[in-house]
Amino acid sequence: MSSYLLATDQGSVLEPLTTIICVLLNLEFIGYLTIQTTAIWLIGEVYELRWLDWAAKATQGGLEDLASVLGHPIVMTAAATVGAFCVAWFIARGFQAKAARQVAVMLAVAVLGPVLLADPLAPVYGPMMQGRDVGVSVAAGLSGDSAPNPLGVMADLQAGMADLLRLQVQIHNFGHSVDRNESCRMVWSSAVLAGDADAVKEGMRTCGDSAAFASAQNPTMGQVGTGLLLLFFAVGQLLFAGYTSYNVLRAGLDGLFYVAKAIVGVTVGGYIYGAPQTGLIKDGLGFLTAILKVASVLIFSALYLRIQTNMARNAEGQVIAVLFMATLIQFVAIVQMWRLREGLNRGADWFSDRFASAIQGGGAVAGSGGGRALGMGPESAAIPGLGFLAALTALNTLNASPALGWLWAGTPNPLNPLSRKKKTIDTINAQRFPWQLQEAKMQHLSRMGAIEEARERAANDGGFDTALGVASAYERLLDLEVSNELRIGMLEVSGATRAAARAARIAASVESRSNKRNMMGYDPVQRAIASALAIDGHAEYADPTALAARAVVSARFAEASSRVSDPAKVNEAQAAYFLANPDRKRKDWEKLNDETRWEIGRRAAQAHSLAAYNYYLEPSDINLRMLQQTTNRLSTLDHLDIGTEGKDPWDE
Structure with a gap:
């Protein structure tokens, strides 16, 4: 051949x-x-x-x-x-x-x-x-x-x-x-x-x-x-x-x-x-x-x-x-x-x-149904295919051995697919772990600080046993830009019940949907107006007490956001007149000095805050009419036509 x-x-x-x-x-x-x-x-x-x-x-x-x-x-x-x-x-x-x-x-x-x-x-x-x-x-x-x-x-x-x-x-x-x-x-x-x-x-x-x-x-x-x-x-x-x-x-x-x-x-x-x-x-x-x-x-x-x-x-x-x-x-x-x-x-x-x-003299004699003879091992040893499974098991054990991982350039489970890429990913994660741990600690401290501030705010308004305390704590979390998914949990950790925390969140959501975001309006005032209007318009969707508490919180914010004027420069007569008659749009409004305009806005927001708080304490028809009156006053003052009537009380 x-x-x-x-x-x-x-x-x-x-x-x-x-x-x-x-x-x-x-x-x-x-x-x-x-x-x-x-x-x-x-x-x-x-x-x-x-x-x-x-x-x-x-x-x-x-x-x-x-x-x-x-x-x-x-x-x-x-x-x-x-x-x-x-x-x-x-x-x-x-x-x-x-x-x-x-x-x-x-x-x-x-x-x-x-x-x-x-x-x-x-x-x-x-x-x-x-x-x-x-x-x-x-x-x-x-x-x-x-x-x-x-x-x-x-x-x-x-x-x-x-x-x-x-x-x-x-x-x-x-x-x-x-x-x-x-x-x-x-x-x-x-x-x-x-x-x-x-x-x-x-x-x-x-x-x-x-x-x-x-x-x-x-x-x-x-x-x-x-x-x-x-x-x-x-x-x-x-x-x-x-x-x-x-x-x-x-x-x-x-x-x-x-x-x-x-x-x-x-x-x-x-x-x-x-x-x-x-x-x-x-x-x-x-x-x-x-x-x-x-x-x-x-x-x-x-x-x-x-x-x-x-x-x-x-x-x-x-x-x-x-x-x-x-x-x-x-x-x-x-x-x-x-x-x-x-x-x-x-x-x-x-x-x-x-x-x-x-x-x-016994054991697995034919037809006896007994076990195997001494020295023959388990009965499953004679089943075809188990040898292959045993080899796979041994291979898996070897693959999981730390010794093989060290021998294979420090790669855990080196026989697995993508084991080297997984090693690279794990190495990067191990290098980033100190920074991730530090970031987690900072986030934890930030949340604990937010919880402490929420507790302090609630304590100033009666604590978490009151709707106003919960609403104030919720508002503080909003100020701190706490994410929406964490607010309910943080309020519960702070001491509020889940029902009260949910009611505060619903009231804030109703206020947000009611606020039309007028670019010409002053946002704190618009929020106060929206929360007050929500009391009548959304009572069937939310807890009335929570809505009233929300109105108090927003009204206080509007009051705190109003300018503080110099009393010596305020024309008291003009201020008293326009506070009593806010719907009478006079052409001489634009003749008011800035201090008088600001004082009118501050007093109107202060009166609205007091009306909202009175309604929260006693939700009677008289208090509701007073709240509606102050709400209309704020709405009228915040919607003046700059072109014909001049600046509103919150413009600079």
């Missing part, structure tokens, strides 16, 4: 496309030739089990040393003493049948032990070879060979795979197999062995296969596509050969491993009741399962390879289609072989459990 080559036109400087196609064809050829050769080599080397002889010779010294140490009379006597104690304990407890079974098991171990200790490797190489021969022979028999020779069958398998590769090379080179013509077959073989590509092309011309000669002389992109399909087939072949070889290799090494464990079992563990004896049983059945795995894998793969080779040979021009389907079947075969291996493992576990239970 190392002599195989592609005979094509190499192209030239004047034929760049042909040169490119030739390069692609040779790259594909090298790829699938290397992959297929590796697969064929694996089949031969691993299936013949020659490597097992090497592994046995490499471990022979270690196994003999182990057998000599554990086979010392002192060690075996000590183990037998422990086993005898178990027998005595069973007799003392009245379990004569269990004691008899224990004695029988100890005698069997004492008889089998020297056989294994004499030559530890004797049970390995021979039974494994027998398993190989049985597997190959069964596969050959199923394929129609009535008297198969195991080594000859292995050689036939390799030869068939080599012929299949020869067929692929010819299809890639010429578009069809030239072996159908005996003359062309001989010419191609001799020219390939000579390593002469020109001789291959000339041979196709002389043997009469003009189509093959034309294909070699004129490579096309179609051949490149064929090469891609052959690469796909080669990868599938290598995966199949690799997976089956892995199973055979693992089964052989498992056999060595179980023999090493069996040495411990026949010298020490087999004499001790419970888990040690169960371990010896599991080792023995594990070794038998390893032999069965070798046989089953060889039966499966040898039969499949024979069928595949025969399908390709009898393709009758449909070789590519057959190879493509064979590749898909190979992937299915890998899954089926995995299920076969898992089934054998579960069967060995089940049989070990039943056998150990029978020796122990």
Whole structure:
């Protein structure tokens, strides 16, 4: 196979496309030739089990040393003493049948032990070879060979795979197999062995296969596509050969491993009741399962390879289609072989459990519905898929380990997606934490200060037990620009009930909606007017007492926002006249000096504040009319026409 080559036109400087196609064809050829050769080599080397002889010779010294140490009379006597104690304990407890079974098991171990200790490797190489021969022979028999020779069958398998590769090379080179013509077959073989590509092309011309000669002389992109399909087939072949070889290799090494464990079992563990004896049983059945795995894998793969080779040979021009389907079947075969291996493992576990239970005189005997034998582990261990879940759990535990985080450049849970970005975000947050903590402390102190000021304001107006106290505290929170979502909570923390706090907020909201925000008006006065008008207009939407308290608060604010005039400069007569007759718009209003106008506004706001407070204390009709009168006076004074009547009392 190392002599195989592609005979094509190499192209030239004047034929760049042909040169490119030739390069692609040779790259594909090298790829699938290397992959297929590796697969064929694996089949031969691993299936013949020659490597097992090497592994046995490499471990022979270690196994003999182990057998000599554990086979010392002192060690075996000590183990037998422990086993005898178990027998005595069973007799003392009245379990004569269990004691008899224990004695029988100890005698069997004492008889089998020297056989294994004499030559530890004797049970390995021979039974494994027998398993190989049985597997190959069964596969050959199923394929129609009535008297198969195991080594000859292995050689036939390799030869068939080599012929299949020869067929692929010819299809890639010429578009069809030239072996159908005996003359062309001989010419191609001799020219390939000579390593002469020109001789291959000339041979196709002389043997009469003009189509093959034309294909070699004129490579096309179609051949490149064929090469891609052959690469796909080669990868599938290598995966199949690799997976089956892995199973055979693992089964052989498992056999060595179980023999090493069996040495411990026949010298020490087999004499001790419970888990040690169960371990010896599991080792023995594990070794038998390893032999069965070798046989089953060889039966499966040898039969499949024979069928595949025969399908390709009898393709009758449909070789590519057959190879493509064979590749898909190979992937299915890998899954089926995995299920076969898992089934054998579960069967060995089940049989070990039943056998150990029978020796122990109870446990999970068939049909008893009991638990598993001593040393077999939890029952869920035999459930398929839990091994994968256990691996995921272990991976998750490793991922959560601080040690892995430190090793991974200080990245917590480094196997998680976006773990590095999360680390960056956490680092930035850690750097910002002192400032955030300081900001939180300042916000807390600001809120506590606002609460203290609200309490002081409420205390000046009767405390939180009164509507006026709550309204005053709410107004103070508004002055401090406390956000709306915090006001109710801060009032409750300060000492107000939730109902009173909500009533104060509703009254303030009604006032805000009633205020039309006249750009020409004075805002504190407009608020006082709006809160007073809300008493009659919105009593059904809010608590009347809260509305009255709100009117007092707004009226006080309007009074406090009015200018304080110099008494010496105030014309008392004019002030008294216009306070008594605010609706009489006289043209001489504009002749008033500023001090008189300001005094009129201050007295009007003061009278309104007093009327609002009287109504809050006693919401009678008389007090309501007085409040309405002062409200009308404020409204009239604050809506003077600057163009015809002059400035109002709150203008500068």
